[in-house]
Amino acid sequence: MIYILTGAIRSGKTTALLNWSKNRNDVDGVLCPDDANGKRYFLKLKSEITFKLEAEAEKEAIVAIGNFKFLQSAFNEANDYLTLEASKTETKYLIIDEIGKLELKNEGLHISTEALSAQFGSKDNTHLILVVRDYLLDAVLEYYGITECAILTTEDLENLI
Template identity: 55%
Template sequence: MIYILAGDIRTGKTTAVLNWANQRDDVDGWLCPDNENGKRCFLNVKSKVEYELEIESEVESTKVVSIGPFNFLRPAFKKANDYLISLTSENKRQYIIIDELGRLELNKEGLHTAAEDLIPKFLDEDTEHLILVVRNYLLDEIIEHYDISEYRILKKEDLKSLL
């Protein structure tokens, strides 16, 4: 089953998923919170280890992908994509989180590789669940881009109702 947690920018989507995941032992994937320096990082849901993602200024252009004023490390996205793809061969009956799908993914950057690989595997799945975090204004584009035919839209408060 695919769940799409949709909400506006900076309304606590990531925090809500983190709080929900912290109460469970069957959740894995990546969250993209702000770290103590106000920069986005990757947080492994299972291990709670943070990885640098957003940087202040461009380094080698081959190692950075930029969108608007934000600069992100390509190697961090590679690590996240590889990890997410590896999860489908592991534990069953779990939730996998991809936070978040946005403009980068629509441009086939960021977490696009994992989303493209995982979404078809979860379309008809009843025992494993994929939670995608998406901004409201990109919801229709993401659904169309990844051809997501079966899904359930969630609000933050709906997370508590997930089995």
């Protein structure tokens, strides 16, 4: 089953997922919170391992969108991690935070989103949670061919068992 957590920019989607998952042992995936300086980073949920997402120097391989410059190596690590975790049986929920404009251009977390949305679409006992901004929801559904899913808001997370 695929769940799509949607809402406006900076509406608390990532924070809600952090709070919902903190006392669970059946959730994994990659979240993308901000640090104290407002810089985005990736968080491997179950292990709590973090790694830098925003590029600080032009000498590194980057992916740019708007004013943001992200490390290609961070997306590679996140995609690899998500693909690996999807094969583990103890994970009931796998989170990809977030699917946006980069993914719609075959960049960012596109590789894992494409593979896992096809894989999880027909499963009943394991679930994929995709985080998508509200204004991109229809485009993401169409782009990834997602026809069966449940749309969630941050308030709906409490009802997931």
